[in-house]
Amino acid sequence: MIIDVHGHYTTAPAALGAWRDLQIASLKDPGKAPKPSDLKISDDELRESIENNQLAKMRERGSDLTVFSPRASFMAHHIGNFETSAPWAAICNELCFRVSRLYPRHFIGAAMLPQSPGVGTATCIPELDRCVHDFGFVGINLNPDPSGGHWTSPPLTDRYWYPLYEKMVELEIPAMVHVSTSCNPCFHTTGAHYLNADTTAFMQCLTGELFKDFPTLKFLIPHGGGAVPYHWGRFRGLAQELKKPLLDEHLLNNIFFDTCVYHQPGIDLLTKVIPVKNVLFASEMIGAVRGVDPQTGHHYDDTRRYIEGTANLTEEERFLVYEGNARRVFPRLDAALKAQGR
Amino acid sequence: MIIDVHGHYTTAPAALGAWRDLQIASLKDPGKAPKPSDLKISDDELRESIENNQLAKMRERGSDLTVFSPRASFMAHHIGNFETSAPWAAICNELCFRVSRLYPRHFIGAAMLPQSPGVGTATCIPELDRCVHDFGFVGINLNPDPSGGHWTSPPLTDRYWYPLYEKMVELEIPAMVHVSTSCNPCFHTTGAHYLNADTTAFMQCLTGELFKDFPTLKFLIPHGGGAVPYHWGRFRGLAQELKKPLLDEHLLNNIFFDTCVYHQPGIDLLTKVIPVKNVLFASEMIGAVRGVDPQTGHHYDDTRRYIEGTANLTEEERFLVYEGNARRVFPRLDAALKAQGR
Numbered sequence: 001m002i003i004d005v006h007g008h009y010t011t012a013p014a015a016l017g018a019w020r021d022l023q024i025a026s027l028k029d030p031g032k033a034p035k036p037s038d039l040k041i042s043d044d045e046l047r048e049s050i051e052n053n054q055l056a057k058m059r060e061r062g063s064d065l066t067v068f069s070p071r072a073s074f075m076a077h078h079i080g081n082f083e084t085s086a087p088w089a090a091i092c093n094e095l096c097f098r099v100s101r102l103y104p105r106h107f108i109g110a111a112m113l114p115q116s117p118g119v120g121t122a123t124c125i126p127e128l129d130r131c132v133h134d135f136g137f138v139g140i141n142l143n144p145d146p147s148g149g150h151w152t153s154p155p156l157t158d159r160y161w162y163p164l165y166e167k168m169v170e171l172e173i174p175a176m177v178h179v180s181t182s183c184n185p186c187f188h189t190t191g192a193h194y195l196n197a198d199t200t201a202f203m204q205c206l207t208g209e210l211f212k213d214f215p216t217l218k219f220l221i222p223h224g225g226g227a228v229p230y231h232w233g234r235f236r237g238l239a240q241e242l243k244k245p246l247l248d249e250h251l252l253n254n255i256f257f258d259t260c261v262y263h264q265p266g267i268d269l270l271t272k273v274i275p276v277k278n279v280l281f282a283s284e285m286i287g288a289v290r291g292v293d294p295q296t297g298h299h300y301d302d303t304r305r306y307i308e309g310t311a312n313l314t315e316e317e318r319f320l321v322y323e324g325n326a327r328r329v330f331p332r333l334d335a336a337l338k339a340q341g342r
Numbered sequence: 343m344i345i346d347v348h349g350h351y352t353t354a355p356a357a358l359g360a361w362r363d364l365q366i367a368s369l370k371d372p373g374k375a376p377k378p379s380d381l382k383i384s385d386d387e388l389r390e391s392i393e394n395n396q397l398a399k400m401r402e403r404g405s406d407l408t409v410f411s412p413r414a415s416f417m418a419h420h421i422g423n424f425e426t427s428a429p430w431a432a433i434c435n436e437l438c439f440r441v442s443r444l445y446p447r448h449f450i451g452a453a454m455l456p457q458s459p460g461v462g463t464a465t466c467i468p469e470l471d472r473c474v475h476d477f478g479f480v481g482i483n484l485n486p487d488p489s490g491g492h493w494t495s496p497p498l499t500d501r502y503w504y505p506l507y508e509k510m511v512e513l514e515i516p517a518m519v520h521v522s523t524s525c526n527p528c529f530h531t532t533g534a535h536y537l538n539a540d541t542t543a544f545m546q547c548l549t550g551e552l553f554k555d556f557p558t559l560k561f562l563i564p565h566g567g568g569a570v571p572y573h574w575g576r577f578r579g580l581a582q583e584l585k586k587p588l589l590d591e592h593l594l595n596n597i598f599f600d601t602c603v604y605h606q607p608g609i610d611l612l613t614k615v616i617p618v619k620n621v622l623f624a625s626e627m628i629g630a631v632r633g634v635d636p637q638t639g640h641h642y643d644d645t646r647r648y649i650e651g652t653a654n655l656t657e658e659e660r661f662l663v664y665e666g667n668a669r670r671v672f673p674r675l676d677a678a679l680k681a682q683g684r
């Protein structure tokens with residue numbers, strides 16, 4: 001079984017974007033804000049948006065199940081305030097839930113949180129509870145920089161984030177640490193901000209002692225861990241300089257990397273330097289890089305080819321990357337699969 | 343001959359730091375600011391700081407010449423204003439010049455610029471002129487984020503930077519794009535900010551058309567290019583999405599990567615995906631990672647071992663990485679070497 005732990009609903013029907021545009025236009029005149037119930041998208045529209053896109057590609061590429069969350073770049077937590085993010089997260093999560101109900105063997109949800117810069121993280125808990133208890137979601141996306149490229153929130157090791165971590169631990173859900181659109185002109189969203197955030201989050205954890213306070217907390221660092229595996233020697237050396245334990249012990253019971261690295265040499269490096277138990281299959285399709293690589297004739301984001309193509313993994317290890325690790329890191333996913341007899 | 347294109351004077355005598363402390367303490371009372379002439383460091387002190395450190399390691403590891411610039415994390419352009427940065431850059435550059443005069447076969451200078459957030463880049467030109475004409479410097483370090491982790495300056499493709507580029511082109515000197523200390527608590531300086539800046543700078547160039555305006559401008563991206571080579575497929579794919587030419591043509595006549603990647607798999611990847619003509623040997627010793635890797639028994643930053651150890655390079659290609667490319671990217675370095683009969 002092949003589980004893709006990193007999929008976003010990037011192909012949601014246009015009505016969703018139109019609703020958001022109305023919401024943004026009403027920021028200065030909240031009376032004109034659209035209501036969640038104003039959004040009308042039929043099951044047929046959902047089916048069309050999925051069957052011709054994600055599901056078609058899953059069938060083509062042979063993956064079975066996607067952990068599916070709202071479009072990352074659309075979260076845009078920097079827009080408005082909590083009152084803006086709350087209904088926006090709610091309707092985005094609901095759409096992912098509806099997709100998971102239409103295709104229960106192919107999609108299972110992960111939640112977008114109604115984060116807002118400077119707002120306490122406990123405000124996200126009701127939506128999180130709803131997503132887990134009512135929608136059967138198995139994970140969340142946690143934005144370490146809700147300001148969108150200005151990095152005004154404290155590091156992930158700060159107590160600011162603890163209410164959320166307590167809830168995550170209680171619910172046994174991991175967080176993918178995933179930023180959203182950059183509104184800082186220095187950072188291209190998918191070419192710089194995403195990768196920088198991955199590296200930043202890892203280094204925040206390295207310098208801190210977060211996992212002493214939360215030994216069962218789990219973070220998934222997307223995009224193959226940003227710059228981290230490529231600079232694994234640097235990070236091992238920095239941990240040494242900072243008198244931290246070896247990274248295996250200090251971080252690798254809690255931090256995991258996905259395989260969203262879009263060429264063979266990158267996946268070869270990832271699977272060489274990071275222990276197999278810490279690598280989870282993912283593609284983030286249909287996402288930032290949708291084209292066909294002229295060097296291979298295949299889609300850049302068809303990451304399964306690289307997992308198949310690497311000499312670094314045995315068949316048993318491939319099973320861990322494709323399925324075993326995901327079941328361990330996402331206990332609620334494992335439970336949901338077992339309930340389906342899988 | 344082995345040229346290390348990335349060395350900083352991290353071991354300067356303590357008097358330099360003390361001068362800077364006085365300068366910072368006087369920010370609110372400029373009358374108390376120390377004068378550059380207050381700094382007293384003898385040639386013997388310089389010799390001691392170099393012979394027991396950089397030069398000892400160069401001899402041990404077999405590198406011949408280091409392109410030597412002031413300590414990157416000490417530049418701290420976010421402190422004070424241009425009047426603060428100007429004398430600080432001047433004395434830091436002067437020390438590197440004195441080292442290069444004491445050891446002309448082993449060190450040659452690259453300049454720190456007196457940048458300051460929000461100040462026009464033309465203000466850096468007098469110091470740059472002095473460093474090149476009076477000190478024989480062959481390159482500069484250009485800080486794309488003088489705010490120190492708040493990223494308040496425009497992207498490198500913006501006309502804000504053009505006065506500097508015009509001067510660089512006129513003088514035929516490349517810039518290493520190198521940030522300084524992060525004063526944003528989100529970013530660890532050497533574990534996040536440095537790597538993020540490398541990735542960010544590359545992506546800024548990818549989205550822009552800077553090298554159409556300056557076809558001979560040259561940027562060296564340190565730390566092995568941040569996350570870029572590991573995600574080379576992503577960047578090739580993003581260039582495609584953005585309807586840019588192939589990266590070879592769009593960026594690789596102007597952008598180069600150093601080899602400051604502190605483990606063998608990283609150097610293997612770098613030398614596999616980036617054309618050899620774009621890779622320049624460097625170690626950044628004695629820098630962020632000074633320890634011995636328990637996995638190899640050698641210093642993490644002894645990058646020559648990885649260049650020797652990679653199966654990806656022929657002897658001819660090693661010559662390019664060690665020497666040939668540096669002579670091409672730093673024409674003034676080549677001229678200085680030739681003047682020495684090397």
